[in-house]
Amino acid sequence: MTFKHAKLLLLAALLLSLLISLFAGRINSYVLFVLYAIGINIILAVSLNLINGYTGQFSLGHAGFMAVGGYTAAVITNQFGDLNAFAAGALFFGALLAGGLLAAVTGLLVGLPTLRLRGDYLAIVTLGFGEIIRVIFQNMNAVGAARGLSVMHGSTNFFWTFGTAAVTIYVVTALVHSTYGRGFIAVRDDEVAAEAMGINTTKYKVTAFVVGAFFAGMAGGLYAHSIQFLTPSGFNFMQSIAIVVMVILGGMGNTPGVIIAAILLTLLPEGLRWLAGIPSLPGIAKAYPFAWVGNTRMIIYSLLLIGLMLTRPQGLFTWKRRPILPA
Amino acid sequence: MTSPSENPLLQTERVTIRFGGLTAVSGLDLQIGRNELIGLIGPNGAGKTTVFNLITGVYQPTEGTILFDGQSITGCKAYRITARGIARTFQNIRLFSSLTVFDNVRTAFHLHLQGDVRHALWRGRAFWAEEKAIATQVLELLEIFHLEKFRAAPAKSLSYGDQRRLEIVRALAARPRLLLLDEPAAGMNSSEKTDLMRLIQFIKGKFQISVLLVEHDMQVVMGICERIAVLDYGVKIAEGRPDEVRRNPKVIEAYLGEERTHDA
Numbered sequence: 001m002t003f004k005h006a007k008l009l010l011l012a013a014l015l016l017s018l019l020i021s022l023f024a025g026r027i028n029s030y031v032l033f034v035l036y037a038i039g040i041n042i043i044l045a046v047s048l049n050l051i052n053g054y055t056g057q058f059s060l061g062h063a064g065f066m067a068v069g070g071y072t073a074a075v076i077t078n079q080f081g082d083l084n085a086f087a088a089g090a091l092f093f094g095a096l097l098a099g100g101l102l103a104a105v106t107g108l109l110v111g112l113p114t115l116r117l118r119g120d121y122l123a124i125v126t127l128g129f130g131e132i133i134r135v136i137f138q139n140m141n142a143v144g145a146a147r148g149l150s151v152m153h154g155s156t157n158f159f160w161t162f163g164t165a166a167v168t169i170y171v172v173t174a175l176v177h178s179t180y181g182r183g184f185i186a187v188r189d190d191e192v193a194a195e196a197m198g199i200n201t202t203k204y205k206v207t208a209f210v211v212g213a214f215f216a217g218m219a220g221g222l223y224a225h226s227i228q229f230l231t232p233s234g235f236n237f238m239q240s241i242a243i244v245v246m247v248i249l250g251g252m253g254n255t256p257g258v259i260i261a262a263i264l265l266t267l268l269p270e271g272l273r274w275l276a277g278i279p280s281l282p283g284i285a286k287a288y289p290f291a292w293v294g295n296t297r298m299i300i301y302s303l304l305l306i307g308l309m310l311t312r313p314q315g316l317f318t319w320k321r322r323p324i325l326p327a
Numbered sequence: 328m329t330s331p332s333e334n335p336l337l338q339t340e341r342v343t344i345r346f347g348g349l350t351a352v353s354g355l356d357l358q359i360g361r362n363e364l365i366g367l368i369g370p371n372g373a374g375k376t377t378v379f380n381l382i383t384g385v386y387q388p389t390e391g392t393i394l395f396d397g398q399s400i401t402g403c404k405a406y407r408i409t410a411r412g413i414a415r416t417f418q419n420i421r422l423f424s425s426l427t428v429f430d431n432v433r434t435a436f437h438l439h440l441q442g443d444v445r446h447a448l449w450r451g452r453a454f455w456a457e458e459k460a461i462a463t464q465v466l467e468l469l470e471i472f473h474l475e476k477f478r479a480a481p482a483k484s485l486s487y488g489d490q491r492r493l494e495i496v497r498a499l500a501a502r503p504r505l506l507l508l509d510e511p512a513a514g515m516n517s518s519e520k521t522d523l524m525r526l527i528q529f530i531k532g533k534f535q536i537s538v539l540l541v542e543h544d545m546q547v548v549m550g551i552c553e554r555i556a557v558l559d560y561g562v563k564i565a566e567g568r569p570d571e572v573r574r575n576p577k578v579i580e581a582y583l584g585e586e587r588t589h590d591a
Contacts, residue, residue, distance in 0.1 A: 006450060171448060178447035178454070179461055182434045186423050193421035196383060198409035198438040198501055207444075253425070 006174060013166035014159075021158035032158070036226045038266045039161035040219045043168045045246035045262040046255060047215035050172045052244065053253035055208035056188025058123045061110065062216050062243045064130035067235035068106050069099030069217025070224040071143055074151045077225065092155035096164070096221040103217025104210045106133070111209035115202050130240050138232040148231040156226035164222060168215045173255055175211070184208060185253070249308060251315025260317055268304065272297045334397070336361045336537050337413075337505055342381055342391035351377045352561040355391070359505065364531050364538045366552035366569075368545055370581055374561040375541045376418055379507050382539075383415050384408040395505070410438055414503035416494040418510045418541075422482040428493055429478040432465045435500035468496050471530070487514050492523070499530065505537045506530075512547050520544070524551045545582070549573065557581065 024032060044062060051059045073095040080091055114125050143149045175181035186194040187201050194201050224230050246265050250258030276297055308316065335358040342355045352374045359365055367375050380386045382393060384405035392401045400408050414435075423431050440446075446454040469475040472492045477485060485493060491511055498506055508527065512520040528551050531538050542548045548555060549569040557565040557572055559581040565572050572578055 174448050174450060175444070178450075179433055179436055179440055179458060180442070180444055180447045182426070182430060183437055185426060186434050189423035189425050190421045192385065192405075193417065193423065194434075195385075195405035196409060196415055196417075196421075197435045197497065198406045199434075200404075200406050 010170045017162035018159045039165045041262040042165045043219040044243045045258045047212045049258045051208045051212040054184045059126040061126035061130035063235040063239035064133035065103040065213040065216035066220035069103040070220030072102045073099035073221030074224040077153045099221040100214045100217040104214035107209040107213025111206040151228040257317030338394040342388045345389045366548035366555040367541045369558035373558040412504035414498035414501040415507035424483040436461045507539045509541045
């Protein structure tokens with residue numbers, strides 16, 4: 001992949017998502033909700049892949065950045081009542097950006113002190129950070145504390161979700177496919193050698209955290225305006241783990257793989273839910289063979305993950321990355 | 328004793344480093360002239376690699392100063408020292424193992440990029456022109472070391488000797504004025520070693536650089552170095568032309584032990 005027509009591809013993706021969002025009224029609202037979840041998970045997984053996969057800084061705090069972005073965007077849009085379509089769109093975009101930027105600032109604050117840490121130590125510190133963020137929201141009365149925060153505007157639509165996902169994919173891919181951005185991979189492969197090649201490893205690690213946190217914040221804003229109700233427990237440790245699982249399953253530092261993993265892991269629990277829900281559909285016999293799926297849905301999900309990790313520890317999807325050579 | 332030029336490229340003044348109670352390098356005075364090929368030898372554990380790590384900023388000296396081109400680089404971070412013009416290879420190979428041969432070398436061009444992150448994101452004409460220019464230079468460098476046929480292969484798939492050569496290419500891509508080679512011939516057979524030494528002499532002339540060569544094997548350095556410094560237990564015990572160093576009783580003692588034990 002030479003990534004030469006990337007800008008055209010990005011434009012095409014944006015136009016396509018705009019086009020689909022115009023016809024979103026014809027799509028079943030449950031299906032739409034799942035589609036938004038897919039888009040949001042793609043943003044989260046691809047942005048975390050920049051930190052964990054390409055730069056090799058194992059972060060377990062992605063849900064924390066998501067929470068910062070989600071609450072920020074929700075608080076902003078909640079200040080406004082009914083607006084016309086254009087104003088609502090502009091407001092939503094501004095709120096998403098604000099959420100992303102605040103999350104990026106948080107990423108900077110987390111990134112700076114954690115740079116001396118590696119591997120397990122960094123993972124523990126980022127995990128602690130994510131929990132701190134959650135606890136702060138849990139005790140912040142202005143955003144409903146543990147009772148949660150209602151989000152008045154259901155502004156998330158197909159365009160914003162998949163437009164943001166496309167931009168995330170573009171930015172991460174464009175970064176790592178350049179002489180500048182290959183520094184991220186160099187930091188992951190060998191920090192000492194990277195320094196010896198003149199790479200400011202500190203700057204690269206902070207950049208990865210800031211960019212990753214920015215898009216996680218955007219994803220948080222999209223999530224808030226899709227589900228329209230935020231609770232601090234929605235951004236707990238398990239949410240961070242879920243994103244990490246997508247990155248590991250897709251293959252660390254493999255953006256297409258991570259995208260596919262994000263889609264599959266969003267659909268899998270939903271698919272199991274559907275399997276369990278079939279008896280409630282009209283015309284299905286009572287002796288439905290998959291009724292047990294209902295209670296054991298998440299256990300099956302976990303078992304599938306364990307099985308995948310045992311059989312494909314390098315990630316579900318691996319393919320050779322061809323180098324860019326001069327024409 | 329031969330003296331380097333009046334205006335040395337690198338000069339260490341009484342450089343000492345202690346790790347707890349261990350003094351790894353003690354009061355080292357070393358000068359490297361411009362376009363000079365100097366060897367640093369010594370028995371195992373003499374502190375040769377520590378000297379490298381001091382010069383390149385991996386370690387900070389406990390005492391003493393290091394001057395590069397007349398300016399102090401003591402206490403500078405490693406990446407800044409590389410930017411000033413000192414590049415190195417590693418004794419235990421440290422390539423970017425997930426990247427291809429080509430990308431390993433290209434990563435070192437990072438230092439000479441005109442464009443920054445905005446170029447990489449916008450991917451305009453300037454970005455592609457620069458990437459193409461870099462790619463051409465990478466291939467030129469790889470050709471010197473006969474590695475161009477492996478350009479698309481992962482770095483870790485190369486043979487041991489090729490990986491060592493690739494490290495030298497990568498270091499050269501940073502366009503250094505001083506190249507530090509840490510046991511570049513380790514693990515090679517004698518004909519490979521001879522080839523490599525010729526190559527080192529060649530690149531020294533072609534790129535007009537100074538080379539500091541650490542080598543365990545005395546035979547290898549004797550042939551090509553203009554000057555040799557000998558380190559033992561962190562102290563410089565001899566310095567001079569290869570033939571002088573070879574005859575120096577202190578050097579013989581460091582390598583072979585005291586003479587008395589042989590008399591018996």
